[in-house]
């Protein structure tokens with residue numbers, strides 16, 4: 187970068203090339219170029235609307251900016267490392283196209299309010315795309331759940347078999363996590379969608395600008411009420427990174443389950459060839475790379491959140507160059523969340539199959555129905571804590587005898603407690619154990635069917 191900088195008149199000599207490279211953000215803020223153009227077009231219109239420049243000048247700027255956009259899309263204009271950032275790059279190209287009037291674009295504006303505007307316009311778009319992807323993920327979860335209301339799967343606490351549940355119920359748990367993510371992003375959006383344009387460098391401007399006019403053109407809901415806050419606020423970025431991190435938590439938890447389910451120890455699912463990979467040395471292997479990558483990529487998004495918090499914590503008002511560091515973390519988080527949501531949705535849609543036979547056996551081979559025996563006694567008048575102790579002993583003796591509860595003779599049951607009758611066998615079948623948990627939000631089939639209807643209704647909310 188040997189060329190003199192836009193601000194260079196005050197300076198005796200050009201920037202040291204290494205320092206110029208160090209200072210520059212063009213290598214990554216090029217991502218903002220279309221938003222920069224859109225923001226500048228609104229600014230130009232506002233300048234003309236308020237009479238700060240003539241209508242003819244406003245039009246020349248607007249059309250010139252549109253040409254920059256087209257040139258960029260057609261790869262005729264490719265800002266290189268010789269410009270400091272995307273804002274200078276666009277302004278420079280604009281001036282080459284429209285001549286001296288291009289130099290009027292930056293009237294009543296600073297790169298500080300400009301970059302804040304661009305970042306918000308970018309994030310606004312990305313948030314809506316991610317919300318749509320959350321909807322796609324939720325839809326696949328509900329599609330699979332609807333087919334599996336009566337498929338039973340062991341439910342765990344402490345990763346120990348606890349009580350069987352409906353597979354649909356298990357999948358719907360992720361539907362609800364994604365629903366909160368979707369709602370959370372809507373909330374974040376409301377604070378992203380505030381215009382800092384016109385805050386100037388930090389203190390506003392001497393020109394009679396109309397901030398509401400440009401904000402309206404850009405479909406912002408509000409304008410920042412304080413110029414110092416407007417140019418230096420990155421709460422919206424922190425909030426977005428936080429929402430992104432929580433989405434990754436959810437994707438990562440599901441990934442972990444899929445990895446476990448695909449293992450020889452669980453054998454609950456088979457991974458299909460389209461979404462699994464082999465080993466370069468062990469010919470028998472099929473690896474769950476997709477969920478492993480999702481789980482692994484979670485770390486970098488958490489890292490970007492942490493970085494953003496640390497960037498902000500000691501910043502005096504107002505703009506400081508530290509804020510240039512917000513971008514790569516935001517871009518990488520956006521790209522990571524989008525890639526992971528897409529991969530997870532495809533994986534669920536076509537990359538795995540539940541092994542129904544194996545699941546049906548899995549829910550019969552343990553003591554996950556022990557609570558139901560205690561509930562059976564409690565329903566017949568035995569105080570629950572007493573019933574709990576009785577069943578504890580039953581489990582202990584069964585284990586010693588190498589038997590499951592279903593294998594005990596009626597006589598053995600009755601020796602334990604006279605309240606046991608022949609209907610105990612039905613009460614402890616996995617199907618009945620699940621069906622009976624019909625409390626609101628529970629895994630009982632009736633509850634799950636209702637939950638599925640509610641989920642479909644929620645999916646229709648746009």
Ligand code: ARG
Nearest residue numbers: 211271297298301505509510
């Ligand atoms: N590239 C800069 C950034 O991303 C643009 C704003 C520069 N403002 C300034 N006062 N140097 O933050």
